[in-house]
Amino acid sequence: MNGSTEINAEYRPSLPLGLSWLNEIKRDPLAAASELHRRYGDVATLNILFRRICYFFTPEAARQILVDHHADFVREARLLRIFASFQGDNALTTEGTDWERQRRILAPGFTPKRVAGYTQLMHAAIQDCVADVLPTSPGSSAVVDADGLTTRITMDVILRTLFSSPMTKQDAAQLSIAIRALTRQSMREVYWPFVAPDWLPYPGRTSKLTHRRTIQALIETHINARTASNAVPREEQDVLDMLLSAKDEASGNHQNALSAREIRDNCVLLFAAGFDTASSALCWWMGLIATRPDVVDALRAELADTDFAASGIEQIVRAPYLNATIKEAMRLYPPSAALFTRVAQRDCVIADTTVTKGTLVVIPIWQLHRDARSFPAPLEFRPERFMPNADPIPRSAYMPFGAGPHFCLGQHFALIEMALVAAYLIKHIDFALPPGAKLPDPTVDVALKPKTPLLVQVTRRETPS
Template sequence: MNTPSPAQCPFRAGGQPPAPVRHPVGAWPPGPPSGLTGWSLLARMARDLPAALARWRQDYGDLVHLRMWPEHQLVVADPQLVRELLVTHHEALIRWERGIGIFSYLQGNSVLIAEAPQWAAKRHALQPAFAPKAVKAFVPTIAAAAGKAMEAWQAAAAVPIESHLTALTMDVIMRMMFSSEIGDEARSMEAAVHAALVEGNAEMFWPASWPDWMPWKRRKRKVRAQLTGLVERQVQSRLALPLDAWPADLLSRLLELHRADGQAWPLDAVRDECMTAFLAGHETTAASLTWWAWCMASNPAAQEEARQEVASVLQGRTPGDEDLPALGYLAQTLDETMRLYPAAPVLMSRRSTREITLGGWTVPTGTMFMIPVFLMHQDPRWFPEPQAFRPGRFAADAPAIPRGAFMPFGTGPRVCLGQHLALMEMTVVAAMLLQRFVLSVPAGQAAPQPVLNISMRPGTPLCLALASSAA
């Protein structure tokens, strides 16, 4: 029995949403025909996951059942149900084992990978370094990296802005983690990370992977060697220093955990956290800044309003942490960019470890859940004319956005650990870029097409016209 899930707004003005209809045990929400195995649905997702999910939501509602033998999966695209799943039922969920296995190839058993007590202990140990007050100390580091990078940028009719911003965010995370700079390794590391994301995304749609020693996996092995070599060189260099010469950065904090409890924090655990911090700490920020640059270039009025605000607040000086709250409109442009182009448009799938009730449906143990953030971000019920770039949606006096409808960093206990750092970094970099340059779309250039390879980037490297803001 399949009963259509409601598509009407659950956030009614002036009251609580109606209680969900209780469905019989054993019933599933509606979904596309699966055929004998449902593997055709998997093939469709592999070809274009965002398009497939958007079509199924249009056809079947906010809760879509996919039967892909041997799995039952629910696609949850209702903000209220997503919060119910990730907050209320958090303890009844684990992340999808196949996805975690793919990520662990590079990231070991870091806080991104670990589950249950191990995850809680790691999160508790790392949380203080990423708290809002703590990350403010990194503003000068971010500004120094941005200033140095932008000094080398040349105004031109077609500048590889995506590559520039990726190198910059890599340099920022290297300075914060290792008190070092990315230097000449930026291009090779950019290529390595991109290859890792493409390879990992492709493997997500296969039930198992060929062993990594197979001849055609030479590139994958090379990428892993490049990235692990970067981390290992930094760890060994730090260990060679006397303790009183260790700088106050994230690596030193991790090594202090190792020195305090080598059993809980062996050196391998330190390396795993460094790898996760490097990958997650630059990739989503670089992707978001890339899309922001496009939004500014293609919306010159919004760009000019943000530039005028930056000029008024900063008066030509480098931004400090005390300036950031005053850059309200700039923050709105970043939020609107992340709404249109969330760097992680689909959260890591979850699996239920016990029977739960979600939106009136009794869901058995072992059910998979997929959360397409991009569908909620582009839902006209929450964001009228969702394809339009309108930073005013996030103004203080704008109509309230339903809780859960905007979640670029996820939600619940496993919300992105680095969200405050990422927002601060994007604001500093964006402000400094607007101080120096005017962004515009090169003549004849079409809008970039988003492509999902775990994170979402333009299908071809983004180039924009760059002119001096003083011209």
């Protein structure tokens, strides 16, 4: 029914209070949602520990929840508190008027025009990182972990665009380890019965606090250096400059700018969400590309006359087929597959189903993106679905960055970043899966990651320019 035929789990005998389903969701949320869809159809309702939960499996229902009836729903407070416990109070973890204010302040800094101003910083980070971690001699090869490679590249891009200056390999690795450890800890805490305060001993507490201090200390060092009275004036702005100067023009009070703590906490958000989402999408893109030499040939034909000078970058980020391959990779492997949940603030009707106040609604992006009713041959990698002349995709059937007021603020940043990384790799590297290898199963780790290493053989095509 939903086009996802690779998951067909055997479920254990029923436990009281919905605990069987809770165990299955915790073990594998993608498989559990597929089983719910198979058993109950486009609306699956269950009760777990006295909590009513509704899964909606159609694009129409997803749009009603996120767009048409968005005022009837809020993001789950418990989930926001879990993320706030390591990210602080930023544009992801706040709600209500505080979220609205931060969103208004930040939005102008992430418009396509503003993000285009960061492309030279992005390119410099990509070029330096690829030269540092991949083979440099034409014809030389190595087998790499795609997730590790794309994590390193996107971390360098975030650091360069945020602070302008490159970071040592050791510092970048330390940050990456800290972010990954914190996101995994967050996923553990999602299934705990309550949100543990910092003072309470709990599994993972010491590591969590240590990694949080690591990230905050690095960010505060850069902020303090930038705001020091003897700081050298800068001609080109980076993301930190934007955060420091951003104003809420609609507000006439003293809160029309971000506080020092809000600047720090939104920098943490950029690390946590910005690099991990893009690295996940690019990891799966690499694996898919490695299986399709015909797609690689088409990409190289499209990019044959481009370079990475300022004019060439503009051409790259607008390349139709390049962007189609990235969008199709995000359809098959949506990076934020676990974050599309809302809580009903009042009784309402969604897809002819009564949703009572307090109900947790789940929009299973994995299943929406792999539904044969919206995407013929849904398990096949077909970039042509997203070409300008393709048949239109049903509204809200595809939304890797969400929809409605809470759509991802960094969408344009991520798309431009991924296009530049993908184009650079296509230009300089040949890809292949090792003999006998196939793409691993995914696992939900906030971002969608390979359950086992996604190994790709990379071969340098030419001497780096």
